[in-house]
Amino acid sequence: MEEKGTISIHTENIFPIIKKFLYSDNEIFLRELVSNAVDAVQKIKRLAALGQYNGELGNPLVEVAVDADKKTITITDNGLGMTAEEIKKYINQVAFSGASEFVEKFKDAKDANEIIGKFGLGFYSAFMVSDLVEIQTLSYQDGAEPARWVCDGSTSFEISAGNRTTRGTEITLHINAESEEFLSKNKLEEILEKYGKFLPVPIKFGTRTEHVADGEDEEGKPKTVAVEVGNIINTTNPIWTKAPADLSDEEYLAFYKQLYPYAEDPLFWIHLNVDYPFNLTGVLYFPKVKNDFDMQRNKIKLFSRQVFITDEVKDIVPEFLMLLHGVIDSPDIPLNVSRSFLQADSNVKKINSYITKKVADKLQELFNKDRKGYEEKWGDIGLFVKYGLVSEEKFYDKAKDFALLTNTKNENYTLGEYHDKVKDFQTDKNGQVVYIYSTDPAKQDTFIQSANKKDYDVLLMNSAIDNHFISFLENKLEKTLLKRVDSSVADKLIEKDEAIESVLTEEQAKKVTDIFTKAITKPGMQVEVVGLNPEELPVTVTMDEFMRRMKEMAQMGGGMGLYGGMPDSYKVAINGNHKLIGKILLTDNEEEQGLLAKQAIDLALLAQGMLTGAELTAFVSRSVNLI
Numbered sequence: 001m002e003e004k005g006t007i008s009i010h011t012e013n014i015f016p017i018i019k020k021f022l023y024s025d026n027e028i029f030l031r032e033l034v035s036n037a038v039d040a041v042q043k044i045k046r047l048a049a050l051g052q053y054n055g056e057l058g059n060p061l062v063e064v065a066v067d068a069d070k071k072t073i074t075i076t077d078n079g080l081g082m083t084a085e086e087i088k089k090y091i092n093q094v095a096f097s098g099a100s101e102f103v104e105k106f107k108d109a110k111d112a113n114e115i116i117g118k119f120g121l122g123f124y125s126a127f128m129v130s131d132l133v134e135i136q137t138l139s140y141q142d143g144a145e146p147a148r149w150v151c152d153g154s155t156s157f158e159i160s161a162g163n164r165t166t167r168g169t170e171i172t173l174h175i176n177a178e179s180e181e182f183l184s185k186n187k188l189e190e191i192l193e194k195y196g197k198f199l200p201v202p203i204k205f206g207t208r209t210e211h212v213a214d215g216e217d218e219e220g221k222p223k224t225v226a227v228e229v230g231n232i233i234n235t236t237n238p239i240w241t242k243a244p245a246d247l248s249d250e251e252y253l254a255f256y257k258q259l260y261p262y263a264e265d266p267l268f269w270i271h272l273n274v275d276y277p278f279n280l281t282g283v284l285y286f287p288k289v290k291n292d293f294d295m296q297r298n299k300i301k302l303f304s305r306q307v308f309i310t311d312e313v314k315d316i317v318p319e320f321l322m323l324l325h326g327v328i329d330s331p332d333i334p335l336n337v338s339r340s341f342l343q344a345d346s347n348v349k350k351i352n353s354y355i356t357k358k359v360a361d362k363l364q365e366l367f368n369k370d371r372k373g374y375e376e377k378w379g380d381i382g383l384f385v386k387y388g389l390v391s392e393e394k395f396y397d398k399a400k401d402f403a404l405l406t407n408t409k410n411e412n413y414t415l416g417e418y419h420d421k422v423k424d425f426q427t428d429k430n431g432q433v434v435y436i437y438s439t440d441p442a443k444q445d446t447f448i449q450s451a452n453k454k455d456y457d458v459l460l461m462n463s464a465i466d467n468h469f470i471s472f473l474e475n476k477l478e479k480t481l482l483k484r485v486d487s488s489v490a491d492k493l494i495e496k497d498e499a500i501e502s503v504l505t506e507e508q509a510k511k512v513t514d515i516f517t518k519a520i521t522k523p524g525m526q527v528e529v530v531g532l533n534p535e536e537l538p539v540t541v542t543m544d545e546f547m548r549r550m551k552e553m554a555q556m557g558g559g560m561g562l563y564g565g566m567p568d569s570y571k572v573a574i575n576g577n578h579k580l581i582g583k584i585l586l587t588d589n590e591e592e593q594g595l596l597a598k599q600a601i602d603l604a605l606l607a608q609g610m611l612t613g614a615e616l617t618a619f620v621s622r623s624v625n626l627i
C-alpha cells in the first residue's frame, strides 16, 4: 500500500498562513494533539462499553515524549487508531477543511491572536511548529493494517503501510528551526500542565523518581528504594466532574489550593451542574476579597471537556462575579468565534444568567440557614453583592432580600429592616427618610457621636464600592436620601419642622459672623450662625453633601470637571445657642474675641481632620497658653 496525493483544497496553501499568524500562540499545538489523543482513548472505551470492541483495552494512556537530538516530539495514544481510509477521510479531508475554513475566516482578522488560543485549529496546528509530521496508526478494527501518513507542510501527503503493532496512534512532529524552544522538557511540561492538568485520561511525560517501601534494614527500620515511575501530569477526575454529594469540604478546599496555591482559604463555594438547555459543570469559589481588585480578576478557568481553554471568561461570567475563583467546564461555549459574536450567543447569555441565579440562590440559602454566619462573612461577600446589585438588575431583584447594611455599631440589617428601623426618627419634613453614613468612623467620630445623641443611626460605607452603592440606593429606594454624617451639623442633617431658634439677635449674629470670618485663615470657608442645641459644639465645619459628591466624582474622572476645578468650600456653622458664643459677645477685648474664635474654629477643623502642619502647631501652643 503506497499512495501519494494532494490534499484537496479550495483555498491557497494554508500552511504558510497557519505558521505565520499563529505565531504568538503556537503552544496550542500540544493542546490540540493531546486532546485528539485523549478523544481517541475515550472513543475506544465507549466502543468497548457498547460492545462494539471486544479486544483488550489496556490502561488508557497518552504519552508525550521529546527527543532533543532528533528534534522530535511524539504524542502516542492507545486509542481507537485509524485505518488508511480513515486517515484520508479525517486527516486529509475533515481536519483539513476545518483548518482551511479557520484560516479563511481569520486571515484578515485583526484580533486573530486573541481568538486563536481558544479555538481548536485541530490537527493541522502541528504545522505551526513542524517541518514534517508523521502519523503511525493501527485501528482497533478487526484485520486492520497499520498505516503511515507523512506530510511536509505542503499540500502533498503520502500514505503507506505503517509499522505499529499495537492499537492506537503515534504522531511525530519534526520541529522546525524557529520552534526549537519546544524541545525543552521544562517548556513542554509547563504547557502540558497548563492545558492538560485535568484531562480525563492519564498523560505521561517522562519519568520521575519515587521512593517506595522496601522491607527493613539491619536495625529493623523501614527501608525505601528509589524507582523510576511514569510521570503522570494530570488529575483525571477533578472535583467538578463529581457529584457534590460525594465531595467533602476538605476536597473542595484541596482543589482550591491546587488551583491557587498562594490564596487564602475561600469563604464558600458553589458547585455548578446543569445539562439542559446547555451543558455546564464547575465550581466557583468566593475568595476573601482584598481591596486590590484588578489583581484578583481573571481567576476563573474555562475548560471544555476538561481541556483548559482560557482564563478570560468575560461575557460568560457576569461582570460582577469576575472576582470569583474556580473553574467552569462547558462544551457548549463556542470558542471558535470572535468576542462580539460570543456576546450575542444565546448559550453564553443563558450561561451568564444561570450563574447569576446560582450565586443568588446560594447567598439566599446561606442567609436563611445561618444568618449569623452569613453576617460574619458579609465583610467579604458584601463587595460582590453590592457590585452585583449595582450592575445587574436581575441580581438586584433577588439580592435585595439578603443584602445587608452595616451601621457603626456593627449591627446588620437588610434593606427592609433598616428602613423600618430608622423611619420614625429619620424622616425629614418632606417625608424623605434620611440614611446617614460614615466613610471613616475614626475620622468622623465627633459627627457620629452627635448624630447618635440625636438617636440617629449611622451606616458604615467605607468599602471600595460604597460610593456607587450610595447613589444606587438613592435611586432605587423610594423617598430616601443618603447624607454623610459630616455633611452638616447633626441638628440640620435631617430637616425637621421644629427648628431650634438661635437666641442671638440679628445684630449679635452679624457681629459673631464678623468675628469668626476675621479669625479664619483658610480659604473657602463660609460662616453662618445657626440655632442649634446648646449641647452641640460651638463651631462645626462641614462640606455640603452634594458638593462633596460632585468633587469626588470629578476626582474619579466621572466627567464632573467643572466641580473638580472649583476650590473646596466649607460651611462653618456657629452654634448661636452655645455658651461660648455668648462669652465671645460679652468680651470687650477684640484680641481675646479673636483668640477664642480662632480656638473654636481650630477645634472644629481638628474634628474634621483638617488641622495640619503649621496650623496644628500654632493650635497646640495656643492651647498650652490657655491652660
Ligand SMILES: Nc1ncnc2c1ncn2[C@@H]1O[C@H](COP(=O)(O)OP(=O)(O)OP(=O)(O)O)[C@@H](O)[C@H]1O
Binding pocket: 032, 036, 037, 040, 077, 079, 080, 081, 082, 090, 091, 094, 095, 096, 098, 120, 121, 122, 123, 124, 169
Ligand atoms: N490521535 C488520534 N487518534 C484517532 N483519530 C484521530 C487522532 N487525531 C485525530 N484524529 C482524527 O482526525 C480528526 C480531525 O482531528 P482535528 O483535531 O483536526 O479535529 P477534531 O478533533 O475533530 O476537532 P477540533 O480539534 O477542532 O475540536 C478527528 O476528528 C479524528 O477523527
